[in-house]
Amino acid sequence: MSSPAAATGLPVLKTPFMKLWVSMIWPPLKLFMTSVLSYRPLLRKETQLRNMLMDIGGEIAESMRLNGDYCKEWPCQFRINKYNFTPESVGTTGVQIHTDSGFLTILQDNENVGGLEVDKSGEFLPVDPLPGSLLVNLGDMANVWSNGRLHTVRHRVQCKEATIRVSMDGYIPLGTDSGAAAGTGGF
Numbered sequence: 584m585s586s587p588a589a590a591t592g593l594p595v596l597k598t599p600f601m602k603l604w605v606s607m608i609w610p611p612l613k614l615f616m617t618s619v620l621s622y623r624p625l626l627r628k629e630t631q632l633r634n635m636l637m638d639i640g641g642e643i644a645e646s647m648r649l650n651g652d653y654c655k656e657w658p659c660q661f662r663i664n665k666y667n668f669t670p671e672s673v674g675t676t677g678v679q680i681h682t683d684s685g686f687l688t689i690l691q692d693n694e695n696v697g698g699l700e701v702d703k704s705g706e707f708l709p710v711d712p713l714p715g716s717l718l719v720n721l722g723d724m725a726n727v728w729s730n731g732r733l734h735t736v737r738h739r740v741q742c743k744e745a746t747i748r749v750s751m752d753g754y755i756p757l758g759t760d761s762g763a764a765a766g767t768g769g770f
């Protein structure tokens with residue numbers, strides 16, 4: 584009769600080679616759990632960020648005379664951007680000129696390293712780091728959803744110094760298949 588482990592079809596840790604192989608591809612359980620649990624505060628922050636996105640989205644909806652719960656079911660995503668700026672990259676562009684494609688972005692920029700620039704009538708103006716502040720950006724979908732009443736801003740990230748720069752953003756990544764296509768808001 585085969586053992587329960589063999590019945591799963593997974594390799595059974597019989598040989599020293601197998602044990603070595605598994606120890607090479609999996610971290611020790613205790614280390615793994617410590618690492619997973621260390622993400623808890625980040626997950627709490629993600630929930631706060633989601634609530635904030637929903638609150639701001641609700642305010643925008645209300646400003647358009649819609650129910651503030653309008654966007655409650657919309658998806659949210661969370662992203663961390665890491666730029667490994669080297670001496671060679673100083674003066675170059677870290678993120679090309681773009682508008683955010685979703686509905687709304689809340690950005691926490693690196694508090695010590697600048698680089699974010701916004702397009703004001705064709706001229707890129709630096710957004711200097713302001714500790715303790717968050718930046719709110721409307722995306723393309725807000726423009727589409729409101730039939731052009733809400734505007735997006737073009738922005739980019741420039742490398743100012745040879746260092747690591749980290750930014751985090753939470754955003755509502757609505758696409759045209761998510762009920763936010765033009766006119767859905769009734770405009």
Ligand SMILES: O=C(O)CCC(=O)C(=O)O
Nearest residue numbers: 664683692699740750752
């Ligand atoms: O890193 C930043 O400051 C901005 C990043 C950005 O524009 C984006 O993630 O869409």
Ligand SMILES: [Fe+2]
Nearest residue numbers: 681682683738
């Ligand atoms: Fe962006």
